[in-house]
Amino acid sequence: MSIQARRERERADRERLIVSVARELAEAEGWEAVTTRRLAERVEYSQPVLYSHFKGKDAIVAAVAVEGFADLAAKMRAARGSTRSPQRALAAVAAAYIAFAEEHPALYDAMFNQLVSLPFATPEAPAALHAGFDELRQVVRPIAADDDVDLLAEVLWSGLHGLVSLTRGGRLPRPDHERRLALLLSRLSG
Amino acid sequence: MSIQARRERERADRERLIVSVARELAEAEGWEAVTTRRLAERVEYSQPVLYSHFKGKDAIVAAVAVEGFADLAAKMRAARGSTRSPQRALAAVAAAYIAFAEEHPALYDAMFNQLVSLPFATPEAPAALHAGFDELRQVVRPIAADDDVDLLAEVLWSGLHGLVSLTRGGRLPRPDHERRLALLLSRLSG
DNA sequence: TCCAAATATCTAGCGCTGCTAGGAACACGA
DNA sequence: TCGTGTTCCTAGCAGCGCTAGATATTTGGA
Numbered sequence: 001m002s003i004q005a006r007r008e009r010e011r012a013d014r015e016r017l018i019v020s021v022a023r024e025l026a027e028a029e030g031w032e033a034v035t036t037r038r039l040a041e042r043v044e045y046s047q048p049v050l051y052s053h054f055k056g057k058d059a060i061v062a063a064v065a066v067e068g069f070a071d072l073a074a075k076m077r078a079a080r081g082s083t084r085s086p087q088r089a090l091a092a093v094a095a096a097y098i099a100f101a102e103e104h105p106a107l108y109d110a111m112f113n114q115l116v117s118l119p120f121a122t123p124e125a126p127a128a129l130h131a132g133f134d135e136l137r138q139v140v141r142p143i144a145a146d147d148d149v150d151l152l153a154e155v156l157w158s159g160l161h162g163l164v165s166l167t168r169g170g171r172l173p174r175p176d177h178e179r180r181l182a183l184l185l186s187r188l189s190g
Numbered sequence: 191m192s193i194q195a196r197r198e199r200e201r202a203d204r205e206r207l208i209v210s211v212a213r214e215l216a217e218a219e220g221w222e223a224v225t226t227r228r229l230a231e232r233v234e235y236s237q238p239v240l241y242s243h244f245k246g247k248d249a250i251v252a253a254v255a256v257e258g259f260a261d262l263a264a265k266m267r268a269a270r271g272s273t274r275s276p277q278r279a280l281a282a283v284a285a286a287y288i289a290f291a292e293e294h295p296a297l298y299d300a301m302f303n304q305l306v307s308l309p310f311a312t313p314e315a316p317a318a319l320h321a322g323f324d325e326l327r328q329v330v331r332p333i334a335a336d337d338d339v340d341l342l343a344e345v346l347w348s349g350l351h352g353l354v355s356l357t358r359g360g361r362l363p364r365p366d367h368e369r370r371l372a373l374l375l376s377r378l379s380g
Numbered sequence: 381t382c383c384a385a386a387t388a389t390c391t392a393g394c395g396c397t398g399c400t401a402g403g404a405a406c407a408c409g410a
Numbered sequence: 411t412c413g414t415g416t417t418c419c420t421a422g423c424a425g426c427g428c429t430a431g432a433t434a435t436t437t438g439g440a
Binding site: 235236237238239242 | 417418419420
C-alpha cells in the first residue's frame, strides 16, 4: 500500500519536474529551444518518459501555461488589493498585466500564442483561468455603469492583450507604451 | 538586352507564383501545411529554387503577409468611404477589420502571429502597412478630441487585434462577439 | 530463496521539417 | 561548333515529434 503511494508520489514529482524544466528552458531560451530531446536530457530521463506523463508536447506547454495563468492571477490580485480607489486599482491591475507579459514573455506566449487547445470560456477551464478573469471582472465593476460587467472585463482584456501582442511583435513602437495604456484606460473608464 | 529583360520578367513571375501558391495553400489548409516541399511541388520546381528567390520560409510568409496588409487596407478604405458619418465610419472600419480576420484567418496569422521580422513602425515598413494604419488614423480623428490621433489609432488597433486574437484562440466565447465590439467602440468614442 | 509475471525504462528508428552542397543540363557568345 | 556561365535538380544533413519493441528492474507467489 505505502509502497505504491511512494511510487505515485515520485511519479507526480517527476511530472512537476518536467513542467518546471520546460518552463525554465522556455523562459531562458524561448519555446523554439524546448524540444522533447533537450527536455528529456535535462530531466535526466529518456524521451518516451515524457509521453508517459503527457499526451504530447502541446500538453506540456499547456501545463506550463496553466502555471502562468496562476501567476498572472496572483499578480493581478495583489495589484487590486494595493489600493482602495477603483481608478487606481484599475490602473494597478492593468500595469500588473503588462508587467507580467514583459517579464515572462515565454510564459505569456504559452498562454496566448503557442496554445490552442486549452478549454477556456467553459466550466472545465482550469481554476487559475477563472481566477484571473475574476480579477478583471472585479476591477471593472466600478466603471461598468449600465454596461455588462463580464463584457467590459473581456473588452479590457482584449485591449491589454492587443497592446502586449502588437508591442511585442514590433507592430507598435515601444516608447509610447505607457501613454497608450493610459489612453486605453481613460477611454474605457468612460 | 531584351533577352535578359525577358528572363527577369519570368523570374519575377515565378516569384509572384510562389507567393500566391503559398497563400492559397495556407488559406486552404493552414500554415502548418505549407512546407517547402509541398510548395515546391505545387509551383513545379524543386525546393532549392525557393531559396533563390527568398532567404528562407519566413521570407515567403512575410511576402504573403504584405499582400494581406494591402488587402486589409483596401477593405478598410472602402468601409470608411461607405458613409459620411464619423460614427458609422468608425463602426464600418472596425467591422471590416474583424470580418477580414474572420474570412482570412491564415492571412491574419501570417500578418500577426507567424511573423516577427517585418519592419513595422518605421519608414522602411511596406507601403501597404502605412496605408492600413492611415485608415485607422483617419477614422479616429473625429473622436480624438484632445488626445493624440496616432495614439488613439494604435489603441483602437490594439482593441481590435485583442478581440480577434482572443476570440480565435477560444479565449473569449464567440456568441457575444458583436456586443463586445460595440462596447469597445462606444467606450473608445468617449 | 528462487522464479515468473508485471512494471518501468531505454534504444533505435520512422517520417517529417527547413535548408544546402555539388553536379548535371542548358542556353549563350564567339 | 565549342568553351563558358547560368540555371536547376538530385541527394543529403541535422534536427523535429513521436512510437514500437527490446531490456532492465521490481514485485509477489511457490
